Amino acid sequence: MSIFLNKDSKVIVQGITGGEATKHTALMLKAGTQIVGGVNARKAGTTVSHVNNEGHAVQLPVYGSVAEAMEKTGADVSIAFVPPKFAKDAIIEAIDAEIPLLVVITEGIPVQDTAYAWAYNVDHGNKTRIIGPNCPGIITPDEALVGITPATITGKGPIGLVSKSGTLT
Template identity: 75%
Template sequence: MSIFINKDSKVIVQGITGGEGSKHTARMLAAGTQIVGGVNARKAGTVVTHTDSAGKEIELPVFGSVAAAIQQTGATVSVAFVPPAFTKDAAFEAIDAGIELLVIITEGVPVKDSAELWAYAKSKGNKTRIIGPNCPGIITPTEALAGITPADITGKGSIGLVSKSGTLTYQMMFELKDIGFSTAIGIGGDPIIGTTHIDALQAFEADPETKAIVMIGEIGGDAEERAAEFIKNNVTKPVVGYVAGFTAPEGKTMGHAGAIVSGSAGTAQAKKEALEAAGVRVGKTPTETAELMREIISKL
């Protein structure tokens, strides 16, 4: 089992002919993802050639719109590698076409645009789940990758992972590679994102193959505090956590646009205390967090 994506997911790439889109299409195919085409209005009707996970050369059709791609291929997932200035329009197009899952990798999307595309998805009945922007995407190891997460650092297993940070996602996957993951999802660290910690926690709680959950947060905002409240009231599986940013100076944006501390709100310590009050064991470092998870798994 997994959450949001699996071996049967049919994936298209918005921006498949661009440098980043092309590079990561190749990597997603190598990870076993069932990519069925791409979108570029200016190159509609052409094909791009790649190699699949079996080493076989395949030709992927390029469509003029997401709607056309869905109609021709039955795609349910789109991964967007689109410049920041055009990301909102690309997202609107995917939402209008009824894509089930939209993964926005792009960094530097204006917060106003993120707010508008999220509100637009809601106005359309929330039929499209959005992950991102500014995120590494989602991977169900050995089955499918929608994004830029390295596919060879971990295998299939029983841990669910949700993280604001891309690099900490990778580190945690590597630290716990001996156990493996059901799904790992990087939700992004911008002030406004689509899928949240709570969305992922709820899905992992419902997934019978996920036995325990790692949640990685960082300073800024109150997402971790809200997730802690959700865990206390709704999650029965063991959760371990890590919060990045204990040494961050007050009032200074660190890394992600959303990682800013204002007074006592949004500090790593406040988040740690909220999580621990909800029964979450919180590590002081990523490695210690992984050890806590390893200890929990050994007792299940």
């Protein structure tokens, strides 16, 4: 059973060319997540190479904005792997694009930036469900992972888990 995320969810990765995003994009693909592209305004028009859960090479397109990525791919989920100083802008961009689900992994975002982004979402119709910041993400076992939770520690069943903290220990 899934509530927010399933095997049909189309995911984009904000900051896809960064180190943490690269590592976790590979793990999310291995978990079966349907990642359809990424966002990095400075590297728009390029691709990044990964291997999916079936062992096939995939080329993920990099777009200049969340709105463009949604338009081209039909994405309905975004995960933000961006440094704290860029997180507020990344969240606002996702809200402006009206992505239905946004997961923000980033820790260390100034409280004022987080409060501003949440208020901005409310002021703009609350069309984006935000999970985070500083969280391990969301997983539907055996279907999709959007975040940093190890897929190997979960299994199908009637229980869901939400963590207030990004710490997994």
